[in-house]
Amino acid sequence: MHTPQSEAHRLDQTDPGHRHLFHVPPADGGDHPESAYLAGNSLGLQPRATRDELLADLDAWGRLGVEGHLEAERAWLPYHELLTAPAARLVGARPAEAVVMNSLTVNLHLLMVSFYRPAGARTRIVIEDSAFPSDSYAVRSQARFHGLDPDDTVVRLRPRPGEDALRTEDVTDYLAAEGDRVALVLLGGVNYLTGELLDIPAITAAGRAAGAVVGWDLAHAVGNVPLALHDWDVDFAAWCSYKYLNSGPGALAGVFVHERHLGDPDLPRFEGWWSTAAATRFEMTPVSRPPSTVQAWQISNPPIFAMGPVRTSLELFDAVGMPALRERSLRLTGWLERLLDEVTVDRPLRVVTPRDPARRGCQLSVRVGAGNAAELTKRLRHEHGVIADAREPDVVRFAPVPLYSTYLDCWRAAAALAATVGVTR
Structure with missing residues (x-):
């Protein structure tokens, strides 16, 4: 039996x-x-591989000191580039469109500096009512930063009465009716509370057709469901690496920016040491010369011991x-x-x-x-x-x-x- x-x-x-x-x-x-x-x-x-890989990076520091930037087996100066191609493959991006850096909400703020540009009647930010609280706080603070009332600016889409999850048409219908007032659509690809996978390509298409910028929080989607961000024409996305990517508590996060935005001199960005082109970084000039890749959104040099676990995880996803x-x-x-x-x-x-x-x-x-x-x-x-x-x-x-x-x-x-x-x- x-x-x-x-x-x-x-x-x-x-x-x-x-x-x-x-x-x-x-x-x-x-x-x-x-x-x-x-x-x-x-x-x-x-x-299981994470411990030995992390210890190898620590040993390089012990053996080489500052020379580890260029002489370590996984040299620290270009270390983040080891993560670029596998991260891009995982989210369905081209290598120039993906980078591992910072933490999720920091990255969302950096991206909204570039992509939330309220003007005239087009000021609204559309999120789901059950968005993760950090996303709610982030978009409300962005509205305030632009001198707007977040209670008026942030639109929280709710499921229909008696239902627990948003329907795709609930989002697309809103965009069709009110899209000329929407500056940014920022939804969770997989909702943290219900586990619902939103129709990313359909909602992206509807948002862009309405004239809005469309970004995605992929914290619960990356490593969970297949993604094709480039082909879906997503403007930008961000994700964390400590959930389905198994990179450890507080692990480094990731960013996607579609190639149509790369190298745009009119797109505002915050900049720092790592925003300038690597080939000229040590010329120590006072004016940044950003590359025409998503790496232009980087600000600081990456924490090496935090990058190792992400690299180990991405190797697993490539293998499986x-x-x-x-x-x-x-x-x-x-x-x-x-x-x-x-x-x-x-x-x-x-x-x-x-x-x-x-x-x-x-x-x-x-x-x-x-x-x-x-x-x-x-x-x-x-x-x-x-x-x-x-x-x-x-x-x-x-x-x-x-x-x-x-x-x-x-x-x-x-x-x-x-x-x-x-x-x-």
């Missing part, structure tokens, strides 16, 4: 991921030595490939969804992530009753060894990451949820 647990073991044999390449935290509770780690949408696991990861993600997330369908019957639980696999990444969000998400995730961890994460007041997020999550992890999560939340009938 097949049980869900035995079926999970069978599926892990026939459809394995790459868990062996990662450190998995030990379980706090339950009957398994390792955690069922389903919080990669918050912080990815550490690749996003198409294979997306296919496994669809299978793994679909399996968890079927298990949750059984668990939510007669319990105060509801999956709020879209059911259409094309409209989501690898995250399934569950709305729990009585606003007790944080307490519930504590019980899942300490009683069952399942690590998920809470978003107050009432959403628990489960992310079966295709690189390292297993079908058994999904079964353990569903079984733990069932054991923790009793039936109400």
Whole structure:
């Protein structure tokens, strides 16, 4: 007789991921030595290769001192260039369009210096109502910086009554009707709360047709879903590297700027040491000569020990490939969804992530009753060894990451949820 647990073991044999390449935290509770780690949408696991690669960079500093800038095996001066091509491949960009630098919200501000240029009636910034708070704070502060009232300037698009996720047509219809007043569209590619994957190419096309600039926060999309930013004609995008890219807490982020904007002398930018062309950087001239690439948006020399983990991660994605990861993600997330369908019957639980696999990444969000998400995730961890994460007041997020999550992890999560939340009938 097949049980869900035995079926999970069978599926892990026939459809394995790459868990062996990662450190998995030990379980706090339950009957398994390792955690069922389903919080990669918050912080990815550490690749086993990261420690040795990071120590090699530290050893170069010890052996070479300042000469490491040119003589280290991975010389520090051009180190960021090692990340350019793999980052571009991951987001569907050309090498001149992608760079790894800074942190996500810093990058969004630097990009909005260039691309949020309110003028006349065209002043609005369109975001989703459930945008990550940092994005909300950033766009409101940009409105204030331009002398505008953020309550009037920032438009927060909400799902329809009784629904949890925006529909594509809700965004495109707004742009068709009000687009002549929109300066910037800045949405999350995958919504942090619901896990919904927005239709990036359709919304980008609608925004640009309305005369607006279209940018994307890809924090929950990069490494999660396939991206083709150049072909989709996106103006700009930014992402972090500590979630699905597994580059460590507070890891360096990334930026995309479409090539049509590169080298534009009329586009304002903030500049610094790393904004000028590398070939002439050490001529020490007082006027920057920026390259006609996205590297013109760089300001400071990159922190080498923070770049190493990103490079290690990008090598993993190059080796495995996003198409294979997306296919496994669809299978793994679909399996968890079927298990949750059984668990939510007669319990105060509801999956709020879209059911259409094309409209989501690898995250399934569950709305729990009585606003007790944080307490519930504590019980899942300490009683069952399942690590998920809470978003107050009432959403628990489960992310079966295709690189390292297993079908058994999904079964353990569903079984733990069932054991923790009793039936109400």
